[in-house]
Amino acid sequence: MTDRLPRAAIIDGKAIGAKIRAEVAEEAARLSGQGWTPRLVSVSVGDTAAAELYVRNQQKQAEGAGVAFEARSYPQETSLEQLIGILQGLNHDPRVNGIIIQRPLPAHIPVKALQKAVHPLKDVEGMHPASIGNIVYNDLALGPCTAVAAVEILKTLPLKIEGLDVTVIGHSEIVGKPIAFLMMGLGATVTVCHHMTRSVAMHSRAADAVFVAVGKPGLVTGDMIKPGAAVIDIGINRVDGKTVGDVDFASVAEVAGWLTPVPGGVGPVTVATLMKNAVLATRLQMEHYRDAYAKTDI
Structure with missing residues (x-):
């Protein structure tokens, strides 16, 4: 008999991405028909x-x-x-x-x-200052793809987002900060850690969900994670010819409830989000041109 927790459920980013792409294909077909x-x-x-x-x-x-x-x-x-x-x-x-x-x-x-x-x-990557700024107002028209993808992954899990304690490790303009604002917009309580944070582990251990986007392999280990928490690893690093994330996968998998792999986690959902932004941008432009050149009675 052991009290050891079961290994984390590995989140299938490829499956989530495929679902988004199927929806994108339907919308692209409708737009093409117009x-x-x-x-x-x-x-x-x-x-x-x-x-x-x-x-x-x-x-x-x-x-x-x-x-x-x-x-x-x-x-x-x-x-x-x-x-x-x-x-x-x-x-x-x-x-x-x-x-x-x-x-x-x-x-x-x-x-x-x-x-x-x-x-x-036409900012399908969501990198224009206006696109980033709109997130503050909870306007997600064309958000930064990686940040949006990471949040979409969390939304697929059986967790109530409202009131969820979330820690974001990394505060870049195009990933960490947008994730924080997106999660606040959904009602989560958010802590953002960066290179001047005194004890990252203190914050991550208190969180129900942890996003990691730093670019430092093995940064987050199992002893930094609350048992049963969701861990979204956004890091992409090359170590000994292999692609790895910012999370020490083996130790975190023994503690977390859910965990994204690298590769195969956030990456496929990011590319699918880019395609989703492409069809949304097309629809916005179609509507813009129709409004601008619509016939008016004089």
Whole structure:
């Protein structure tokens, strides 16, 4: 006889992503029937080897969901002014419904400048300052994909979100902070930990759900988790040729109630969320053009 808790239920991000993509395909088909086939353009600059896997995966997922996808690559020496001009052209092209800026970018290209240059209605990555800011007002029209995906995963679990104690480890502008605001919007009580937090473990052990997005393998261990808690691992790290998260999987799996694997957890849901944003952006643009050019009685 033992009092040891059972291992955590491993959350299947691929299954959650597949469900979202099926819904996206239905919506994409409806839009295509109205003459608005969703179309994404991916923009890469310089050495694209690091982003090629992501681009291929995005293209595969897009085509499977009925979303057209075009990958464009530009030379390393392309200037910021030239790239902003390219993005402005895409913004004004009604055949383009979403723009993805692939990272990494050359050192002379500040990513925030490009994110600001993408029109908010075509910001399918949810990276424009307006898209991030809307979350404060609980407007989730086009939210940052990774943050939205992580929260969507938690919503699939049999947990009451209202009043849930949540700890977010990591406070980046595009993942940690948006997750905190999204969870507050759903009624959770949220604590955000960062590199100046005195005792991360004290906060994580008190939480019913823990989100981890730092980029440091093995950061969160089993002794930092409340028994039965949900743990959403958003980290992506390469260790000895393998992709791992920020969570020490073996020790946390012995304590947590639910746990996302890396890979196969948040990643597939993030790409599916990107496609969901693509069809939503297309519908928003269709409605915008119809309102702008609607016939009026004079």
